[in-house]
Amino acid sequence: xxxxxxxxxxxxxxxxxxxxxxxxxxxxxxxxxxxxxxxxxxxxxxxxxxxxxxxxxxxxxxxxxxxxxxxxxxxxxxxxxxxxxxxxxxxxxxxxxxxxxxxxxxxxxxxxxxxxxxxxxxxxxxxxxxxxxxxxxxxxxxxxxxxxxxxxxxxxxxxxxxxxxxxxxxxxxxxxxxxxxxxxxxxxxxxxxxxxxxxxxxxxxxxxxxxxxxxxxxxxxxxxxxxxxxxxxxxxxxxxxxxxxxxxxxxxxxxxxxxxxxxxxxxxxxxxxxxxxxxxxxxxxxxxx
Amino acid sequence: xxxxxxxxxxxxxxxxxxxxxxxxxxxxxxxxxxxxxxxxxxxxxxxxxxxxxxxxxxxxxxxxxxxxxxxxxxxxxxxxxxxxxxxxxxxxxxxxxxxxxxxxxxxxxxxxxxxxxxxxxx
Numbered sequence: 001x002x003x004x005x006x007x008x009x010x011x012x013x014x015x016x017x018x019x020x021x022x023x024x025x026x027x028x029x030x031x032x033x034x035x036x037x038x039x040x041x042x043x044x045x046x047x048x049x050x051x052x053x054x055x056x057x058x059x060x061x062x063x064x065x066x067x068x069x070x071x072x073x074x075x076x077x078x079x080x081x082x083x084x085x086x087x088x089x090x091x092x093x094x095x096x097x098x099x100x101x102x103x104x105x106x107x108x109x110x111x112x113x114x115x116x117x118x119x120x121x122x123x124x125x126x127x128x129x130x131x132x133x134x135x136x137x138x139x140x141x142x143x144x145x146x147x148x149x150x151x152x153x154x155x156x157x158x159x160x161x162x163x164x165x166x167x168x169x170x171x172x173x174x175x176x177x178x179x180x181x182x183x184x185x186x187x188x189x190x191x192x193x194x195x196x197x198x199x200x201x202x203x204x205x206x207x208x209x210x211x212x213x214x215x216x217x218x219x220x221x222x223x224x225x226x227x228x229x230x231x232x233x234x235x236x237x238x239x240x241x242x243x244x245x246x247x248x249x250x251x252x253x254x255x256x257x258x259x260x261x262x263x264x265x266x267x268x269x270x271x272x273x274x275x276x277x278x279x280x281x282x283x284x285x286x287x288x289x
Numbered sequence: 290x291x292x293x294x295x296x297x298x299x300x301x302x303x304x305x306x307x308x309x310x311x312x313x314x315x316x317x318x319x320x321x322x323x324x325x326x327x328x329x330x331x332x333x334x335x336x337x338x339x340x341x342x343x344x345x346x347x348x349x350x351x352x353x354x355x356x357x358x359x360x361x362x363x364x365x366x367x368x369x370x371x372x373x374x375x376x377x378x379x380x381x382x383x384x385x386x387x388x389x390x391x392x393x394x395x396x397x398x399x400x401x402x403x404x405x406x407x408x409x410x411x
Binding site: 010017019020023024025026027028029030031040043044045047048049051052056077 | 367
């Protein structure tokens with residue numbers, strides 16, 4: 001074991017030193033008897049290793065006095081590089097110090113510079129803490145945040161429309177909540193593809209950007225989006241009003257009309273300028289009035 | 290020539306012992322280690338790492354030359370080393386310097402031990 005460690009330590013020496021004296025050092029190790037003496041030799045070899053790599057850079061590229069063994073040395077695989085050049089130890093140390101200094105100065109300059117060219121505005125996404133901690137399950141098994149329980153008819157309660165609120169659902173609880181979501185809180189609404197899409201009621205979106213009157217030339221119809229009790233309501237011409245349920249920030253499902261979706265686009269100055277009403281029988285493109 | 294040698298003085302203990310061990314005959318590395326232990330009566334032991342590190346320097350300075358392996362040796366991995374003329378010259382210069390140090394030290398010690406050197410009390 002000690003001999004193996006000794007050989008490995010020898011193998012780590014600079015190639016010129018190893019080729020010239022490696023065999024002899026191993027020979028001395030083999031002659032030495034006793035574990036304590038061999039352990040002393042191993043310690044001496046480790047010190048020699050440190051010394052050769054730190055203080056003897058002049059000898060790293062010294063021409064070997066013995067033939068180079070190409071494939072293996074004493075049973076250990078050996079490798080060689082095309083370019084034997086190695087920088088001086090002092091040059092490496094200076095490079096490390098210089099790099100660390102420049103990196104530190106750059107970090108300080110970025111942090112305390114009066115030129116804020118690197119300040120990037122990252123869109124703010126907030127998590128509603130009360131939703132995370134105060135989620136309750138009602139007697140009917142319906143899972144709702146407390147703030148939403150007051151308005152069970154509309155099922156959506158919207159805070160002041162300043163941010164996009166996302167309610168995370170813990171992974172462990174997701175499976176347990178799935179029946180409740182599919183039952184009532186998250187209604188299953190058929191999409192245009194005919195597959196049920198869970199409507200995530202917890203998405204609370206800026207409503208003012210959608211509200212308004214949109215005109216369509218073909219077919220000639222007026223599409224109005226209004227807000228009733230924090231709920232977006234769609235009215236197409238003289239047809240009855242329909243509630244909108246969000247699928248995403250720009251896509252809504254029209255409740256009561258199977259396979260009908262409404263998509264907003266081209267938001268300018270906080271208001272969407274166009275909408276696309278996709279029904280199974282017709283497509284309506286309208287422009288804000 | 291003397292000035293050239295003086296720039297290497299004083300020699301380190303390891304260098305001095307290695308040169309001294311090779312002054313009598315050519316030796317291999319293990320023989321050098323044994324000879325150093327014998328000369329110092331076991332008080333100064335040189336490990337192989339230190340020995341070959343110093344031998345590397347001495348060969349580069351051409352104070353020691355490598356003779357290679359000797360056929361019929363007990364261990365064919367051993368290589369022998371010999372003191373060169375310049376190595377012998379630097380060893381003689383170091384011995385001369387040490388002799389001067391010893392002479393000076395003895396004279397100082399004898400002076401401090403002599404009764405005349407002791408300060409008189411009033």
